[in-house]
Amino acid sequence: MAFKDLRSFLEKLETEGQLLRVTQRVNPEPDLGSAARAVNNLGDQAPALLFNNIHGYNNGRVALNVHGSWPNHALMMGLPKDTSVKEQFLEFARRWNNYPVPVERVDTAPFHANQVTENINLFDILPLFRLNREDSACFIDKACVISRDPDDPENFGKQNVGIYRIQVKGKDRLAIQPIPTHDIGIHLRKAEERGENLPVTIAIGNEPVITTIAGSPLTYEQSEYEMAGAIQGEPYKIVQSKHSNLDIPWGAEVVIEGEIIGGYREFEGPFGEFTGSYSDARHQPVIQVNAIYYRDNPIFEHLYLGMSPTEMDFITSINTCVPLYHQLKEAFPEVEAVNANFVQGLAAIISTKTRFGGFAKAVGMRAMTTPHGLGYCKLVILVDDFVDPFNLPQVMWALSTRVAPDKDLVVIPNASVLSLDPSSDPPGITHKLIIDATTPKSPEVRGEIFAPTVEPPRDTEKWETILKQLMNK
Amino acid sequence: MHTCPRCDSNETQILCESPVKGCWVMYACPVCTFTWRSTEPETITNPEMYNPRFKVNPSEMGKYQIHPAIAQRRS
Numbered sequence: 001m002a003f004k005d006l007r008s009f010l011e012k013l014e015t016e017g018q019l020l021r022v023t024q025r026v027n028p029e030p031d032l033g034s035a036a037r038a039v040n041n042l043g044d045q046a047p048a049l050l051f052n053n054i055h056g057y058n059n060g061r062v063a064l065n066v067h068g069s070w071p072n073h074a075l076m077m078g079l080p081k082d083t084s085v086k087e088q089f090l091e092f093a094r095r096w097n098n099y100p101v102p103v104e105r106v107d108t109a110p111f112h113a114n115q116v117t118e119n120i121n122l123f124d125i126l127p128l129f130r131l132n133r134e135d136s137a138c139f140i141d142k143a144c145v146i147s148r149d150p151d152d153p154e155n156f157g158k159q160n161v162g163i164y165r166i167q168v169k170g171k172d173r174l175a176i177q178p179i180p181t182h183d184i185g186i187h188l189r190k191a192e193e194r195g196e197n198l199p200v201t202i203a204i205g206n207e208p209v210i211t212t213i214a215g216s217p218l219t220y221e222q223s224e225y226e227m228a229g230a231i232q233g234e235p236y237k238i239v240q241s242k243h244s245n246l247d248i249p250w251g252a253e254v255v256i257e258g259e260i261i262g263g264y265r266e267f268e269g270p271f272g273e274f275t276g277s278y279s280d281a282r283h284q285p286v287i288q289v290n291a292i293y294y295r296d297n298p299i300f301e302h303l304y305l306g307m308s309p310t311e312m313d314f315i316t317s318i319n320t321c322v323p324l325y326h327q328l329k330e331a332f333p334e335v336e337a338v339n340a341n342f343v344q345g346l347a348a349i350i351s352t353k354t355r356f357g358g359f360a361k362a363v364g365m366r367a368m369t370t371p372h373g374l375g376y377c378k379l380v381i382l383v384d385d386f387v388d389p390f391n392l393p394q395v396m397w398a399l400s401t402r403v404a405p406d407k408d409l410v411v412i413p414n415a416s417v418l419s420l421d422p423s424s425d426p427p428g429i430t431h432k433l434i435i436d437a438t439t440p441k442s443p444e445v446r447g448e449i450f451a452p453t454v455e456p457p458r459d460t461e462k463w464e465t466i467l468k469q470l471m472n473k
Numbered sequence: 474m475h476t477c478p479r480c481d482s483n484e485t486q487i488l489c490e491s492p493v494k495g496c497w498v499m500y501a502c503p504v505c506t507f508t509w510r511s512t513e514p515e516t517i518t519n520p521e522m523y524n525p526r527f528k529v530n531p532s533e534m535g536k537y538q539i540h541p542a543i544a545q546r547r548s
């Protein structure tokens with residue numbers, strides 16, 4: 001079952017006890033950033049927050065942490081809120097294979113209710129705020145940014161929906177950070193080669209699936225809308241822009257239409273990033289805003305960034321694990337599950353059956369050579385198939401009892417990593433580490449004599465069910 | 474007129490005022506593109522108290538990377 005917009009998902013969260021309404025008056029700074037940090041400190045079952053009383057606004061509303069817990073992630077997928085992380089992962093992986101699901105096109109959307117094309121002032125419509133102290137401005141950090149390939153504008157698959165940090169520079173002026181290897185970076189390069197501006201549409205406040213898919217590592221020609229349809233289990237509803245051929249999520253709260261100015265860069269940043277470190281200031285592209293559309297009393301949806309745990313650990317979690325899992329499984333069907341939830345997969349844990357000694361190390365190297373692994377997978381931990389990689393105490397057990405530091409560590413020197421990794425030196429280059437925490441197997445000598453693992457007593461699973469039923473009485 | 478807390482420029486401008494009048498004013502610096510709100514803590518609004526690690530020197534703007542590089546026009 002699909003949620004048609006952010007509002008209907010917030011209603012569902014409220015029904016399930018996963019939405020906290022904050023009605024007391026708050027200051028944009030430092031209250032909203034502090035509350036967003038605070039809710040992330042409350043653990044992985046925390047609710048979303050909805051503020052409706054923001055100093056300086058009549059009807060300003062801000063939603064934070066909408067994706068930011070495992071119950072919320074399960075509810076997004078239409079699953080019971082207590083679904084285990086591994087079950088959510090396996091279900092997500094199953095739906096991923098239903099790609100592509102064709103979209104549903106409609107002509108009108110709720111955001112057509114209000115239109116501004118002159119004297120645009122973003123601050124009138126969005127309760128923008130500074131998130132972290134050293135951020136250079138207010139940012140928009142959880143919006144779907146839509147663009148097309150200027151050399152192939154009719155190609156629906158090459159249309160990109162992605163999330164990029166956006167600095168608000170003025171009433172109708174934004175900055176954006178397109179990484180050259182990201183799809184929008186490719187679109188901008190082509191536009192600049194053609195001597196053109198690049199039209200972009202920014203959709204803020206969406207139902208949760210498209211935001212999750214916009215943060216997923218799809219291939220260049222894969223459509224985020226057709227993947228969102230696969231994950232939500234029905235065609236994704238979109239409406240075409242009135243100003244361009246860009247397609248917009250039907251339920252968006254606020255839609256900003258504009259263009260990235262070709263051949264021009266301007267001072268941007270710093271900004272507190274998902275790595276938990278500030279990225280340095282740079283000269284980056286600028287977006288000129290031409291029109292804004294919005295629903296009545298729109299909700300500004302935003303995301304906290306900083307040291308883990310943050311909402312980023314949910315919004316780029318299972319959607320990062322699943323493509324990595326499918327790519328690994330093509331080479332090694334023995335792979336059981338992938339947990340790449342840590343800082344977008346800079347560290348990853350893979351559980352796998354092993355065929356023979358040294359097998360797990362090969363699986364670790366394959367993870368580093370996947371398209372996503374080229375920029376991530378700096379630390380890869382391999383555990384046995386009976387270890388749940390989402391259960392960190394189990395992973396620590398494997399590290400504690402299976403790893404012989406003289407035999408199980410593999411260092412790959414001077415490998416590639418995303419340049420935002422604060423530990424890379426120079427930025428973009430790092431040694432990578434495989435830790436083999438699987439049980440040794442022959443022909444490894446240790447495999448013959450390794451102390452047998454204690455298996456759970458026969459009826460353990462049955463008793464888990466009995467005890468759960470007794471606890472719920 | 475206000476001095477930019479980050480780069481000490483005196484060219485700062487009023488960006489906008491709160492939709493409910495009188496609550497706050499946003500300022501913008503055209504030199505370093507810093508923006509700030511009148512109601513923010515002094516560590517943001519006061520040039521003397523702004524974190525020295527994050528100060529910007531307008532004469533050194535060239536030292537910051539251009540990202541992404543501007544693509545050459547096809548001929």
Ligand SMILES: [Zn+2]
Pocket residue numbers: 477478479480481482502503504505506507
């Ligand atoms: Zn300045």
